[in-house]
Amino acid sequence: MKDKFGFRDAAAFVGRYWLQVRWLLGGAFFTMALATLCDVFLPLFAGRLIDALADVALSERGAQIGAAYAALAAFIGISLGFYVFREVSYRFWIPLATITMRRIVCDAFYRVQRFSADWQANAFAGATVRKISRGMWAYDEFADTIYIGFLPAAIVLVGVTANLMVHWLLMGVFVLVASITYVAVSIALASRYVAPANVVMNKSDSAMGAAMADAVTCNAAVKSFGAEVREDSRFFDVADRWRRLARRAWSREINSGTVLSAMSLLLQAGLLVLALWYWSKGLATAGDVTFVMTSYFVVHGYLREIGHHVRNMQKAINEIEDLVGFEKQDIGVADRADAKPLAADQGAIAFDGVTFRYGNQQQPIYADFSLQIAAGERVALVGPSGSGKSTFVKLVQRLYDVDAGRILIDGQNVAEATQESLRRAIALVPQDPALFHRSLAENIAYARPEASQAEIEAAARRAHAHDFIARLPQGYETLVGERGVKLSGGERQRVALARAFLADAPILILDEATSSLDSITETQIQEAIEELMEGRTTIVIAHRLSTVRSVDRILVFRDGAIVEQGSQAELLARQDGHFKKLHAMQVQGLVLDGS
Template sequence: MTDLFEDEDEIGAKKRALSNRQVLAFIARFWKRRPLLFGLGVGLTLVAVGFDLALPYASGHLVDTVATKPRGDAGAWSALAMFVGVYFAFAVVRNIAHRFWIPLAARNMEEMTNESFAKVQAFSSDWHADSFAGATVRKLTRAMWGYDSVTDAVTIWLGPGVIVLVGLSIAMLIRQPLAGGISLVVVIAYLSVNLWVTERYVRPSNLRSNAFDSQIGGALADAVTSNPTVKSFGAEQREAQRLAEVTAAWREAVMVTWNRFTDVWLGQNLLLVVLQAGLTGAMVWGWTQGTATPGDVAFAITAFMLMSGYLRNLGENIRMLQKGLDDTEDVAAWTRLEPQIADAPGAPDFKPGPGAIAFQNVTFRYKAAGAPLYDHFSLKIAPGERVALVGPTGSGKSTFVKLIQRLHDLQDGAIFIDGQDVSQVTQTSLRRAIAVVPQDPALFHRSLYENIAYAKPGATREEVEAAAKKARAHDFILKLPQGYDTLVGERGVKLSGGERQRVAIARAFLADAPILVLDEATSSLDVETEGLVQAAAEALMEGRTTIVIAHRLSTVRGADRILVFQKGRVVEEGRHDQLKAKGGVYARLNAISEGVV
């Protein structure tokens, strides 16, 4: 079942699972960003711990005062005031400490999410193709709360807890060596067993249940974003069953995890019983021997109450710590993953020119392919030339465009645009110089204005409307209830195919890039609209290097040059009439297109 939903990134994460120390080091980097907030939080927490350590002393002093002083002695009230005052001071200082932890956590969680998202955005197209979008989103949000769990566990509970436990054990060792010895042994055993068992016994099952949790996100996103397809095949029940299989696998995995946490919890409580019996028993024995006062017994009882509370919290927070580390592990691993396509060190921005394109001995192979698609491929496109790429599916047409955008890196050779090696300039600046109108444009679930203006951040309303008019989109937009402020739905689902296509064309008008790529850009338009948009596209192509990927050959007859691709090679090139008269591959494709064959 897992193979149906498990993407390559998920499998890779399991193989490269980071150690707890590596994930904790990743989180600690965020603590170091705000040393003042972190230092004040730690400092005040330690002050609160000091008051907590003083509570058994205050308790013992109160009992000794009551037991030894005559009735009505004012010293009893002073001892009571000290006992209450110590606890009050602890509560106040602890609360103030939280005032520093809150902004530290909020800001660091914000930055972790933003930076992790930026990292994911920078990953290659191959990485995104291999990863479920829903699973990636799940990992990002899970890591944010994982940070919160780890920070709370380490700085608010585990660190102070260890100080209190060790401090009280030493204090009892001084008062009653037997009680102190028992206390130290139990505390050390408790911490050691918890840490070891949680990492070795609980963590593997927790990572597995996390993987299934990510798969739930992936399966949900896959079905929800494809809901029109689901409905068109009446497959709602089938998709529900498919999700049920994933959630059933998650249920089995998470039950193992929770049962293991429960096993650990049982062991913790058994150790607490040993601590309770040891401490109070040792103190009562000391009292019978005359070596312990009633105040010592009260000290032990108060210390046990404190220690048992901290130990329970420690057990709970060790589990919380482990879960938080596991929840953050994927994002921490991403930070160690080098970008599959990286800018060269010190790469300058691409400087747009007239749009000359040159492939020089290019060799390129997709990672899943055995043989190269392009093998020492060379080609030149002149500035302002209109070139059409035709050929069967898989012949290399779309790859040509992806390579000039540097969505993939070459195995050999180089690609130059206006004399600049595309691998030596920044990817962002390069892609801004290439406007692409895809065959199936995907829009953001934002307003039409935002979708068109995406091509030019900061574009004015007038510029957006002018681009929409050129793309013949303005009129249908004005007919919508909220005009340019209309939300288009996820991937533009509220618009028809032709409307989405015209919005994408409006983007290209607004981008005003020197290189234009039309990937069967009018395929979703009706005949009348196609004619209008073709006329507008003619104006857009004027003075620009234009690459048209075409399956309908009727759209490329006006191209300056037609390149016929076959298995990564250009087997024919020329104008429409020349190639048709030649009687070769293009002529055969044209005959099929016209219904002659």
């Protein structure tokens, strides 16, 4: 994203959405322009009405009454036209606003969902949600400022100035110069005085949302350490910083308004002095003075709001910046233009000369790494933290693109397949399953949304989840809470296993899938896992080496390379082997870290 962000960037962003609904945009702006032109001509007929009524003897009123009624009819007609055109304009503007806001928030959600795993790891969920929602409403403020603020104000200033110049050149020039000065000062105050304070306040606002989300999502940890007061203190400090910055930003807005109010009073005084001077010279009638005064009130009504509109515009630009940033942010891992669905039914995996490093690392995790995993083979990945086990699985899922080489599934390059089809070919049971705050049935069916209730229940039975679900008052319709907090660790794990059963994918990845289960439950579902692995290519990320007895091959990773491989018996038989040392450490009671 560019360091300098301004009106042009925001206008280009909004314009791309407006062009998708041109007829609504054109209708809204055209009818608003007609309504505003009614405001421009209203003072003219007000002056004519006064001239028709002023200084007319009683005997001459009959001759003037027609002119008076004509001026009155025009005055009423123009006033009515203003309201009619404005009401019609709103009928265009409301659907335009709702359609555009929906598209903006959906597009932002679409992109955020597809940003790379690195981006997701470095972003606060709470701050991201706040940026999207705040940006959506910032569009509303930006668009309303143009539509209700700048467009009518520009028409009024040009129209009234032209009207005055036709009658009195000096007065028209005065209004033109004063108006331009007023607008220039408004823009300068908003962009150079108010905006910098708003930018800092918005960052503090995002930080406050992120801090709140961080504490709320980790409330279980807060409670387990009795750290409520500590978290209160941490959040209160963040909120207090926001208070100080908000007070400074809002004070600057008030100061800016005071300066603009003083300028408006000078415009009023100057305009009325000129009108009285023309009247004293016999160059203006009472109606002309009324015309000038009414014109001032119209101009003042719009000028008075200009400063407010400029501040709103600058605030909206600051807040919409995050959405523009999302639009310009590289997705990272994207489907190629010619990507095709992956046709995987066997599940054979091959790493062919793969080189890969994370963006923040100088040395690659893998350098010219090659490996073949046969279809239906059960493979365990073991090794110390940082050895490349989890990276292996992430690359199979194409959460990252490799720097060199290829990863093949059933002979097809995963980089040339659609990501959706690739990941539907892989069933993942993570160590700490994340569930949606939806029903248990929806969570299990997330692997296959079209599954019937009978299929969902069958998968739950195979994962030994049906019994605990059936005991719940609402059964499969029970909401599990954010990230599944209403369930125990073992229950969440069984739901994740049920998902995997239902997915029926040719490749299965188990990240210590029974780690959250008690020994009795683990024994019960180990048979189910054996059944799940049957006929599938299975990758087991093993933190506890006791879980790898039933695999066909164990791959021992170290510094991004496979230093040993073989069955458990073969590896334990090797003197001074890496696996044997790791196994001995765990037997002695040490816990192997996961990476």
